[in-house]
Amino acid sequence: MNKVLLIIQREYITRVRKKAFIVMIFVVPMLILGMSAVIGLVAKNSQELSNDQVVKVIDDSKAFEGKLHNVKHIKFETGKQPLAEAKAALQEDENLSVLVIPADYTKKQVQILSKKKPTYQVTNEVEKQMNAIASAESLVAHHIDTALLNSINKTHIEVNALEVTATGTKDANLGATMGVGIACAILIYLSLFIYGAQVMRGVIEEKTNRIIEVIISSVKPFQLMLGKIIGVGLVGLTQFGAWILLSVVSSKIAGHAFSGPGSPMAGAIAVLSTIPFGYILMCFIFYFLTGYLLYSALFAAVGSAVDSETETQQFMFPITLPLLFTYILSVSVLFQAPDSPLAVWLSMIPFTAPVAMMVRIPFGGVPDWQLGISMALMIAGFLFTTYVAARIYRVGVLMYGKKASFKELAKWFFYKE
Amino acid sequence: MLSIRNIVKQYAGHRALDDVSLEVESGKIFGLLGPNGAGKTSLIRIINQITAPDSGEIYFDGKRLDQSHINRIGYLPEERGLYKKMEIGEQMIYLARLKGLSRAEATAKLKFWFEKLGMETWWKKKIEELSKGMSQKAQFVATVLHNPDLIILDEPFSGFDPVAADLIKDEILELNKQGATILFSTHRMESVEELCDSIALINKSHKILDGRVKTIRNSYKNETYLVEYTGGKLDLSGSLPFNVVSETAGDDDSHTIKLKLTAGSTANDVLQYLLPKTRINMLQEVIPSMHEIFIEKVNQNA
Numbered sequence: 072m073n074k075v076l077l078i079i080q081r082e083y084i085t086r087v088r089k090k091a092f093i094v095m096i097f098v099v100p101m102l103i104l105g106m107s108a109v110i111g112l113v114a115k116n117s118q119e120l121s122n123d124q125v126v127k128v129i130d131d132s133k134a135f136e137g138k139l140h141n142v143k144h145i146k147f148e149t150g151k152q153p154l155a156e157a158k159a160a161l162q163e164d165e166n167l168s169v170l171v172i173p174a175d176y177t178k179k180q181v182q183i184l185s186k187k188k189p190t191y192q193v194t195n196e197v198e199k200q201m202n203a204i205a206s207a208e209s210l211v212a213h214h215i216d217t218a219l220l221n222s223i224n225k226t227h228i229e230v231n232a233l234e235v236t237a238t239g240t241k242d243a244n245l246g247a248t249m250g251v252g253i254a255c256a257i258l259i260y261l262s263l264f265i266y267g268a269q270v271m272r273g274v275i276e277e278k279t280n281r282i283i284e285v286i287i288s289s290v291k292p293f294q295l296m297l298g299k300i301i302g303v304g305l306v307g308l309t310q311f312g313a314w315i316l317l318s319v320v321s322s323k324i325a326g327h328a329f330s331g332p333g334s335p336m337a338g339a340i341a342v343l344s345t346i347p348f349g350y351i352l353m354c355f356i357f358y359f360l361t362g363y364l365l366y367s368a369l370f371a372a373v374g375s376a377v378d379s380e381t382e383t384q385q386f387m388f389p390i391t392l393p394l395l396f397t398y399i400l401s402v403s404v405l406f407q408a409p410d411s412p413l414a415v416w417l418s419m420i421p422f423t424a425p426v427a428m429m430v431r432i433p434f435g436g437v438p439d440w441q442l443g444i445s446m447a448l449m450i451a452g453f454l455f456t457t458y459v460a461a462r463i464y465r466v467g468v469l470m471y472g473k474k475a476s477f478k479e480l481a482k483w484f485f486y487k488e
Numbered sequence: 489m490l491s492i493r494n495i496v497k498q499y500a501g502h503r504a505l506d507d508v509s510l511e512v513e514s515g516k517i518f519g520l521l522g523p524n525g526a527g528k529t530s531l532i533r534i535i536n537q538i539t540a541p542d543s544g545e546i547y548f549d550g551k552r553l554d555q556s557h558i559n560r561i562g563y564l565p566e567e568r569g570l571y572k573k574m575e576i577g578e579q580m581i582y583l584a585r586l587k588g589l590s591r592a593e594a595t596a597k598l599k600f601w602f603e604k605l606g607m608e609t610w611w612k613k614k615i616e617e618l619s620k621g622m623s624q625k626a627q628f629v630a631t632v633l634h635n636p637d638l639i640i641l642d643e644p645f646s647g648f649d650p651v652a653a654d655l656i657k658d659e660i661l662e663l664n665k666q667g668a669t670i671l672f673s674t675h676r677m678e679s680v681e682e683l684c685d686s687i688a689l690i691n692k693s694h695k696i697l698d699g700r701v702k703t704i705r706n707s708y709k710n711e712t713y714l715v716e717y718t719g720g721k722l723d724l725s726g727s728l729p730f731n732v733v734s735e736t737a738g739d740d741d742s743h744t745i746k747l748k749l750t751a752g753s754t755a756n757d758v759l760q761y762l763l764p765k766t767r768i769n770m771l772q773e774v775i776p777s778m779h780e781i782f783i784e785k786v787n788q789n790a
Contacts, residue, residue: 077585085574281569285630288536288563289586469538471567482500487542
């Protein structure tokens with residue numbers, strides 16, 4: 072059996088067996104669920120309609136005229152004025168929204184316009200009533216043909232929420248997108264740090280335990296470093312895999328428990344379903360893997376240069392600076408301007424790309440060529456850092472009791488075998 | 489077994505090995521001697537292919553040393569260490585598999601060794617639960633588990649209590665009898681005379697002496713004898729076939745003289761001179777110990 076595989080196996084199994092790993096798998100999603108439950112509760116309370124909402128209905132299809140009935144806090148009015156005039160009126164009144172039903176409402180989108188983002192209560196109520204009316208209409212049109220009932224029940228009208236601002240309309244789900252962007256930035260930043268530090272600690276452990284000399288009399292230092300990096304990386308992927316599985320299962324369960332029209336959960340799920348999670352997930356895994364390979368090699372080199380974890384500070388700071396810098400920029404500035412030149416440049420440089428690109432991706436609109444260049448540079452970047460780190464590592468692991476400086480590391484790099 | 493030819497190893501500040509050549513015979517025990525910092529560990533690391541020499545070659549069984557020889561070498565470094573949090577059984581098997589053994593082979597061999605050294609109950613223990621001496625014993629097992637043809641031990645007896653050191657010494661001798669070649673470094677001279685067939689003395693990156701232990705010691709004989717006699721203290725004056733180096737009086741009327749022959753005289757002349765004068769208990773030629781040779785050579789070299 073290949074020796075690198077043996078090392079990967081050991082690194083992986085000893086970590087996965089640890090209690091902390093198993094606990095993390097369950098605790099983290101529970102924390103996230105708990106937090107979102109709290110947020111949801113707060114949001115639900117704040118979304119209770121305090122003001123009466125007026126919905127002006129501009130119905131080109133005439134199918135819904137007079138059929139929408141008022142409920143508590145929501146009043147429907149038939150809009151007589153043209154659309155432009157109604158839009159202008161929106162700027163005056165926050166509690167006013169305009170429901171635009173096109174003549175061919177089964178094919179074209181029904182829209183609801185308002186000054187602020189429309190509340191779920193309003194959109195849900197409109198959706199519910201319109202669906203009921205439309206299916207009643209169909210039933211009548213088909214003389215209650217039971218054979219056709221199944222297809223009729225599939226009638227589904229989506230209300231696309233648009234915000235009308237001074238500059239035009241924009242997608243009301245922007246908030247959710249920003250949230251996903253920031254969440255991606257935090258997650259990739261933390262995981263690069265956590266797993267990179269694990270590699271570093273593993274190297275220091277082998278060095279301080281003095282087992283390193285036994286091991287590298289059996290394998291080459293590079294094989295050991297590679298095995299360790301891959302093993303720990305697989306632990307990271309396992310962790311993510313378990314989380315994704317858990318969240319899919321739990322959201323399915325939650326979906327069953329809370330679904331039903333009008334529930335805030337259904338609204339939240341509807342908003343989240345507009346975000347391309349598959350695409351984001353694939354990009355996330357790519358940037359996690361390449362970013363991890365890039366940084367963990369450097370972390371391994373740092374681990375090889377020191378005798379204890381307390382000595383790592385002087386090296387850690389400059390290495391993690393680009394990551395920290397991008398992270399702070401991401402959660403403060405970049406998510407508001409995902410296509411600004413700064414964001415584009417940061418998402419190209421391999422040291423900053425994992426975080427910067429993951430902020431941009433949920434917004435969509437990253438051109439394929441930019442993504443391609445960034446990914447190619449990531450691969451080149453980690454090959455480069457692995458090469459540099461391996462040269463430092465092979466010397467460092469055998470150096471005991473020598474306080475290393477950057478000058479020293481540079482010297483090690485140029486040592487012959 | 490091992491032919492080391494003109495090895496040079498240069499580190500940033502100093503030259504660790506300067507043109508060192510050695511021959512280690514197959515099936516023998518070879519001692520690598522030298523004061524701290526002489527270059528012993530550098531040489532051992534080169535033989536283990538942990539580092540590479542700047543120039544010079546090493547031949548293993550007549551072939552240029554390469555990666556394929558790694559599985560035939562067992563190495564116990566001076567700085568001992570194992571994974572603290574890994575179970576011993578699992579850890580030993582891992583180390584043996586890195587040396588090319590299959591899991592089944594490693595398990596069988598490990599059972600044999602654990603039984604032999606009374607370590608059966610250690611299998612599920614972690615190194616951090618063991619004493620220092622115990623973990624060293626475990627590490628010795630890890631070194632020889634894969635039946636290496638060449639066993640390299642860097643200061644093997646340091647850190648062992650006398651009982652454990654004896655146990656390890658016996659194991660080394662037994663492995664040697666079964667055909668393994670042993671190369672060990674030490675600065676404990678008593679173990680050298682007891683164990684080694686041949687030695688090399690390294691000082692300040694140079695080899696300053698090598699050969700069979702017996703030959704070396706004999707070549708350092710310098711016509712010195714010890715004589716012990718009983719009776720009144722002799723008056724050693726006038727023309728003698730020897731010069732007195734030192735004289736000591738024993739407890740029970742016995743005296744010991746250390747003497748050096750004058751040119752041309754033999755031990756017989758000494759006896760002839762002493763016989764009529766006193767009762768001789770013992771006459772013995774003084775063969776210098778490795779310790780004395782070591783000190784002498786190193787000081788000469790300084």
